[in-house]
Amino acid sequence: MKKIKVSLFYPAGDVSKPITYHLVKDFDLVINILHADISLNKMGKLVLDIEGEEENIEKGLKFIDEIGIKYKMFTKSIIWQEDDCVHCGACTAVCPSNALKMDKTEWNLTFEQEKCLVCELCVKSCPLNVMCVSL
Amino acid sequence: MAYKSFDEINEKIKSGKAVVVTADEIVDIVEEKGISKAAKEIDVVTTATFGPMCSSGMFINFGHSDPPIRMNKVWLNDVPAYAGIAAVDAYIGATELSETKGMEYGGAHVIEDLIAGKDIKLYAESYGTDCYPRKEISTYINKENINQAYMFNPRNAYQNYNAATNSSDRILYTYMGTLLPQYGNITYSTSGQLSPLLNDPTYRTIGIGTRVFIGGAQGYVAWEGTQHNPGQTRGENGVPVGSAGTLALIGDIKMMDKRFIRAAVYEKYGISMFVGIGIPIPILDEEMLKFTAVKDSEIFTNIYDYSVPNRARPVLKTVSYAELRSGNIELNGKSVSTAPMSSLKKAREIADILKQQIINGEFLLTQPVSAIPAANKMNRLDVRGVENEKD
Numbered sequence: 001m002k003k004i005k006v007s008l009f010y011p012a013g014d015v016s017k018p019i020t021y022h023l024v025k026d027f028d029l030v031i032n033i034l035h036a037d038i039s040l041n042k043m044g045k046l047v048l049d050i051e052g053e054e055e056n057i058e059k060g061l062k063f064i065d066e067i068g069i070k071y072k073m074f075t076k077s078i079i080w081q082e083d084d085c086v087h088c089g090a091c092t093a094v095c096p097s098n099a100l101k102m103d104k105t106e107w108n109l110t111f112e113q114e115k116c117l118v119c120e121l122c123v124k125s126c127p128l129n130v131m132c133v134s135l
Numbered sequence: 136m137a138y139k140s141f142d143e144i145n146e147k148i149k150s151g152k153a154v155v156v157t158a159d160e161i162v163d164i165v166e167e168k169g170i171s172k173a174a175k176e177i178d179v180v181t182t183a184t185f186g187p188m189c190s191s192g193m194f195i196n197f198g199h200s201d202p203p204i205r206m207n208k209v210w211l212n213d214v215p216a217y218a219g220i221a222a223v224d225a226y227i228g229a230t231e232l233s234e235t236k237g238m239e240y241g242g243a244h245v246i247e248d249l250i251a252g253k254d255i256k257l258y259a260e261s262y263g264t265d266c267y268p269r270k271e272i273s274t275y276i277n278k279e280n281i282n283q284a285y286m287f288n289p290r291n292a293y294q295n296y297n298a299a300t301n302s303s304d305r306i307l308y309t310y311m312g313t314l315l316p317q318y319g320n321i322t323y324s325t326s327g328q329l330s331p332l333l334n335d336p337t338y339r340t341i342g343i344g345t346r347v348f349i350g351g352a353q354g355y356v357a358w359e360g361t362q363h364n365p366g367q368t369r370g371e372n373g374v375p376v377g378s379a380g381t382l383a384l385i386g387d388i389k390m391m392d393k394r395f396i397r398a399a400v401y402e403k404y405g406i407s408m409f410v411g412i413g414i415p416i417p418i419l420d421e422e423m424l425k426f427t428a429v430k431d432s433e434i435f436t437n438i439y440d441y442s443v444p445n446r447a448r449p450v451l452k453t454v455s456y457a458e459l460r461s462g463n464i465e466l467n468g469k470s471v472s473t474a475p476m477s478s479l480k481k482a483r484e485i486a487d488i489l490k491q492q493i494i495n496g497e498f499l500l501t502q503p504v505s506a507i508p509a510a511n512k513m514n515r516l517d518v519r520g521v522e523n524e525k526d
Binding site for chain 1 (some may be wrong): 187313472
């Protein structure tokens with residue numbers, strides 16, 4: 001079993017096929033939608049965690065490609081240098097997926113790597129420069 | 136209850152009998168025991184804040200070189216410092232930018248590095264005088280080889296502040312953080328019920344000469360802060376709704392700790408500095424206890440639209456800090472997520488340290504030498520001059 005994180009970029013026109021359905025049904029993949037921004041007749045974006053046999057993941061990605069949807073694998077990740085963090089919360093203002101959140105009792109910053117979309121907004125918004133991108 | 140004087144409270148501190156709690160703890164104590172009983176039992180309530188405060192900086196004296204120089208232009212790690220004072224005195228402001236690194240490094244970083252014990256490159260120029268012949272100097276300084284280095288912050292510890300949002304279609308980069316388009320978020324900056332001036336709303340005990348915790352050292356309130364605005368609209372509890380009183384603070388850089396002074400860079404805005412401040416409030420009587428028992432649900436601020444480029448921005452909504460802390464505010468029928476800019480965790484740490492220092496007899500209270508103004512007029516800057524004259 002393998003797990004990948006991938007962004008799908010929908011073209012502005014009609015996408016007739018129910019993509020996630022086919023990924024699950026035809027390729028036996030476990031899909032977790034992390035982020036979706038899709039409206040009719042507009043360019044859209046879908047961020048997915050895809051889990052399954054390596055061979056099936058490859059087939060699934062080929063299927064996505066063939067129906068005209070571009071995709072990009074997540075290769076980078078965000079690293080939180082916790083020791084240097086003052087827990088101000090500035091990064092939580094911009095995090096679109098709630099991967100970065102304030103714990104409401106201790107008012108610590110918490111970071112859930114699995115929810116992270118690697119949008120890098122936190123990197124720029126951190127006044128202490130403690131969020132960085134791993135290559 | 137009878138009035139307790141500063142002297143009586145200090146005697147209790149010296150004999151190890153003072154009862155000290157934080158401005159967070161007092162909320163529950165009052166709920167349990169009531170104001171009267173709590174006021175009798177408790178001697179001191181500690182308050183604190185740890186937020187970005189741009190109006191901060193440091194005076195420094197380098198000592199004289201041989202031959203001596205009357206420095207008239209000074210750079211510290213390529214960050215310009217103001218040298219229009221005596222020969223080897225300078226002032227470096229927290230927000231000053233490096234001439235080589237721009238927004239990556241500035242005055243606040245110089246201060247943080249100096250506190251951390253690092254060597255700082257000093258470069259200075261002079262026109263040369265009969266008594267100060269040297270015209271240029273390049274050397275390294277650190278906190279061991281300089282004379283005085285003290286923080287002098289013209290405006291710290293704002294008594295309440297605006298919350299910010301953005302109605303426009305583009306991201307705004309501000310000192311209130313990154314504001315996402317179309318009311319994408321709301322940011323606020325306070326330690327709320329733990330914040331010094333929100334616990335002494337009428338400046339009864341905090342005034343000129345008040346000893347404070349600043350950046351890990353003991354410092355003092357030097358004056359009212361710039362833009363001190365006691366006349367701000369206030370609620371029934373006396374707590375201002377929006378920015379009001381401010382303090383000018385002074386403290387010895389050499390005694391500070393990097394944990395409580397941190398340089399900050401706000402994307403496309405510039406540099407600021409997190410300043411850790413703690414102020415003890417003596418419970419002189421029931422009124423002071425009542426003031427310190429204020430809680431987030433009783434402290435209000437206004438949400439402003441920062442995309443309006445005018446001095447008078449419209450108020451979108453007035454909300455309590457309890458609502459802001461909840462993580463969401465309803466604005467125009469939509470739930471908008473909220474985020475803090477100031478660290479409550481660090482503020483609590485400071486309030487606890489100050490409490491412990493007072494319990495241990497290491498920090499005594501001072502009665503203000505003079506009060507800071509309880510009323511004044513805030514002026515605005517009008518654009519005048521020949522081209523602007525109408526008549």
